[in-house]
Amino acid sequence: MADHPLDNNQAEPSDISHALDVEQLDLNLYRSRNLSLPFEARGVFGGQVISQALVAATRCVKPEFALHSYFLLSASASAPLLYYVDRVRDGRSYSTRAVRAVQGGRTVFIMLCSFQIPEFWHPSRQWTVPQAPRPEECEMDVVHIRRWAEQPDQTREGRMRLLALAKAQESPVSVKFAGDSINELDGRWRFMYWMKAKTTRQYPAAFQKKCILAYITDTYFLPVASNISRLKRSVSEGPTAFGMASSLDHSVVYYKNDFDCGDWLLFVMTSPAAAMGRAFCSGLLYSKDGALLAVVNQEGVLRTKIRAPNEVTSQTKARL
Numbered sequence: 190m191a192d193h194p195l196d197n198n199q200a201e202p203s204d205i206s207h208a209l210d211v212e213q214l215d216l217n218l219y220r221s222r223n224l225s226l227p228f229e230a231r232g233v234f235g236g237q238v239i240s241q242a243l244v245a246a247t248r249c250v251k252p253e254f255a256l257h258s259y260f261l262l263s264a265s266a267s268a269p270l271l272y273y274v275d276r277v278r279d280g281r282s283y284s285t286r287a288v289r290a291v292q293g294g295r296t297v298f299i300m301l302c303s304f305q306i307p308e309f310w311h312p313s314r315q316w317t318v319p320q321a322p323r324p325e326e327c328e329m330d331v332v333h334i335r336r337w338a339e340q341p342d343q344t345r346e347g348r349m350r351l352l353a354l355a356k357a358q359e360s361p362v363s364v365k366f367a368g369d370s371i372n373e374l375d376g377r378w379r380f381m382y383w384m385k386a387k388t389t390r391q392y393p394a395a396f397q398k399k400c401i402l403a404y405i406t407d408t409y410f411l412p413v414a415s416n417i418s419r420l421k422r423s424v425s426e427g428p429t430a431f432g433m434a435s436s437l438d439h440s441v442v443y444y445k446n447d448f449d450c451g452d453w454l455l456f457v458m459t460s461p462a463a464a465m466g467r468a469f470c471s472g473l474l475y476s477k478d479g480a481l482l483a484v485v486n487q488e489g490v491l492r493t494k495i496r497a498p499n500e501v502t503s504q505t506k507a508r509l
């Protein structure tokens with residue numbers, strides 16, 4: 190997970206079609222056309238890698254699906270990714286595809302997709318959508334960040350960072366914070382965001398479900414773990430000083446086909462646990478009318494800047 194000094198913080202494109210675009214090189218081989226490095230990120234935005242791999246897999250199969258993906262190394266934005274699709278199995282109801290993303294001769298990402306022909310005649314149920322303010326009642330995140338930067342008690346360093354963060358919000362996904370809450374009985378802290386793709390004009394509904402929604406599912410997801418752990422970027426050292434966060438694995442299970450990623454979707458997130466330098470996040474994505482669209486889980490690296498204890502030898506660290 191090394192940093193990439195050649196990367197120049199290439200911003201995410203504002204049009205989702207550019208973020209998802211891949212070029213077919215062979216029957217089961219695709220290549221990214223562009224990659225973006227978000228603000229203060231160690232590598233390419235994970236949602237972009239997931240969605241591009243999914244575009245490649247989708248072009249090699251007919252029906253609907255679920256996915257599970259694994260991030261092995263940070264990907265650089267300075268060179269394209271090659272997506273190798275393995276047509277693992279084709280059954281009557283399910284098809285399986287495996288995708289490897291390769292850069293510089295190294296596999297940086299792998300994904301398993303289970304495609305299913307929908308069976309609408311079986312039982313259907315879901316958790317009720319939590320109460321949240323309507324999208325029109327919430328403020329765009331970029332506006333909130335800019336106002337935060339102009340607070341009179343804000344340091345010059347903090348203001349510059351927030352303004353840079355606001356500029357980095359020019360991504361394919363619009364975001365509005367819808368609130369957070371803590372359950373007093375079990376201590377569960379929940380965050381809610383309204384999200385939508387800025388443009389979906391080039392894609393049919395089925396493609397939106399498979400690919401654009403996958404891009405959205407990695408937006409603001411892992412940061413929920415650092416927020417609940419009360420880690421702060423403004424602290425230089427100690428147990429509350431934010432060190433790094435990076436995705437390890439990401440899964441999405443889809444339960445609806447008829448929705449529009451160009452309309453506001455409510456992403457409800459929580460993080461049940463963090464320990465040993467790792468954190469787990471879980472999320473539910475709802476349509477504006479309350480239909481549960483997808484269940485999302487992610488595990489990631491979550492570290493502070495605190496140093497390892499002295500009893501941990503250099504040899505042990507090398508094995509870690």
